[in-house]
Amino acid sequence: MSNAVAGWISTNWLVIAVPLIVFLAFIVVSIWARRRLYAYLEKVFGQKKWEGSDIFLDITKTSFFQWCLILGAYAAIQISQLSLHFKSLFGRLFGSIFIVSLAWTIISLIERLLRLYLKRIKALPATTMKVIINGVKIAFVVASILIVLDIWGMPTTPLMLLLTIGILAAFFAYRDEILNIFAGIEIARSNLAKTGDYVRLESGEEGYISKITRNNIQIKAADEKIFLIPNSKFVRMTVIISEKPLKQASQPFRFYTQLHLKELTGLKAGSLSELVSILQDVDDSVVYYHTHNFIEEHQYLTPQPANDFALWVSDALGDEVLGEKLANIDTFEFTTIGALRERLVDVINEELANRPDRRTAPQGREFHFIRSLSAIIPTSHVAHDLREFVEVLRMVSIDTLYFHIFEARLRLHKGVNDISIWLNDCLDEKELADQIAVLDPYTYTLEGLRSMIIQLIEKHLERERPVG
């Protein structure tokens, strides 16, 4: 047996040696070529300072050697004395192995390069990144399968047709999602918006961007409602974004609301002298009620009726002159109810000193002294910065606004409204605090007052920029 083998080798050694030598030559040349090529590439990448160089060199170095081996084996087979059938068979086999290796290398390379570059787009959601990478992977896998099938002589046209139809069907089925993904990439790439931005949409919704996903942007409004805006819609909208982080208050502004109940004192006046006599003795809550009750009861009116004393003197006693004098008392000038009461009493006494007190109210139209009872209740709304403050202020009830402007200033003896105190003490916004403090709230409806305060703060912010 061994003699037979030795005999076959002695007669056919050239048939084996030539392809083997060719294959070994390819290996030697490959090693040399790879060394030269990668030395050159490292030099070029070093000069260009390309961040992807390590990835490229790491992944392709091994693959390059594999490709050389496959090429060497292919060449060896082609110059061998094998039949054409076997040559063709090995040719297809090595071709297929080469395509698989090439596809694998490209996929690995692209995956790592995409990760490197997409990570720099901070606003890009992780799921979008995953979708892009997987999409590219699938494309190369499909392409390599088609090439391999083609190498083996299998018909690929029907497959490609099928694939095209499948892709089109998938596109139509998931067109919104696809558009949202691309819009999401655009939002992230152009840095149109990012988590934490305060946005106001053309449709009126506004709030903070709490999350950006591959499909939509989640906007959290001041009332904790979440709006979902599809990415594709967001890029087509006109959006106002406040991108600069706002100054945070040292203490948040806690919004309160207040409710009133009327308590009868049982005291009533039918004439001016009775009115002034009782007015001097009643407690502050009574004076507060009769100088502020109209603000809440008639908060929709501009101009609002004057205080109850002025109305009664004009309407029930028919004393228009004194009525005008009492109406002209500017409540805003006073920082305490005691001082306001003194002024009211002085004006009535001045009038009584000049003429006898002959007028009396018709029966049933006496002045009834009423005490205001207040319950102050904290709401769930808190503001940490000016933007948040404005947004909450837009939605709180007028009772809340009333409490912080009127009740706090005069009834809780603070002398200034709550908003100005917070702006000054907790946000160090002295100028804005003063602008709101000098607003005379008695000359506005409560809604008008709300708009005015918002306007002042918005003007102060000056941080809005239109995009989209």
Place this chain on the structure above:
Amino acid sequence: MDKEIYHHAKAKLQDYAPLVGRSTIEALNALAGRLSGKVVQNINSTYTGGGVAEILTRMVPLLNQLGVDARWTTIKGDDRFFGVTKKFHNALHGKAEHVSPEDFSIFLEVSRKNLEELKFNGDIIFVHDPQPVVLISKKQEIGERWVWRCHIDVSNPDEKVWEFLKSYVVDYDATVFSAPNFARKLPNRQFLIHPSIDPLSDKNKDLSPEVIDSVLHKYGLDKEKPMIVQVSRFDYLKDPIGVIEAFEMVRKNIPCQLVLAGGTATDDPESDKVLQEVNDRASSNPDIHVLLIPPESDIEINALQRAASVIMQKSIKEGFGLTVTEGLWKGKPVVASAVGGIQLQIKNKFTGLLCHSIEGAAFAIRLLLSNPEYAQWLGKNGLEHVRQNFLITRHLKDYLMLFVSLYYPQDVIHL
């Protein structure tokens, strides 16, 4: 007798949010939260009929929805007892009534029986009107907070009856009146809580133009002609003849029609006589429509008010005047006499026009029909005034505040 109503299938509190704002409902919830664990026991004389039962039917379920354990109990009484309380009612309104010592004995006897049989289970005992007033005698024994809610005008009462009731009223922790001038000077705390209307009731809810048109068609009214409407029972105190005279003054120059819609009161023998007089006075004028509307015709009343160009309430004497509130809620300009509770609702030239005479009423109507923009402005203000001050949600808020204030004597309560 001790039937307690915990749930009543009426409007849900959230249904009011579109009308009064979500923040109002939130505030009610916050306030109600402070009454957690407290039982409010309402006591009156009947579950059906009359204004108090109507208010409690709506109020108790709403309080329950807010998480307040509100209950409703009625006292028991025979015909003799209710005969006496009817006399009391009239006497307190200032009407001459002969109330004999025997009447007082009957009242006390039935009250004593109720004291023995009634189950008191409230932390706050909320007693409505004079019928159950004597129940306060139980206070010594069971303690708790007691409130007497007076729904009637006691500004000018029969002194004998008032003094008798007052001897019980003064023992309550607090009393509640509907208007300042309805109240009496008392040593205990007195609160002012105005009546209210329910914007979701048939009488006040929104109606489609088709419903309004069908009602106009039913009564043969011309929808193209300006309509002046007064809704009230046929009573001299509502001055229907005065309304006709004012209308005739206006009609000389401005084409318009008058609708006097209402019913007759079964307990008022004068009512039919007034209706007859009104019919006689109106028969010669085809533009005057006198409509005798049966009870439970709330949608028809609503439709007439909504079809009106001007709503009138030319009363000579008035309690609170809820028909004015209803008119204002429809966003219509209202012309009304400056009497009673009407003055609380209409700030002259701001939320409506007040008048003191037939001529004044005619002038006001003419002004409104000739100046539709001004009429519209008044109507809009009136509607907002009611939204802010005279809806059931405000009533609910006042009751919650009242209950809370029983535990806090100060003027400013930090909750």
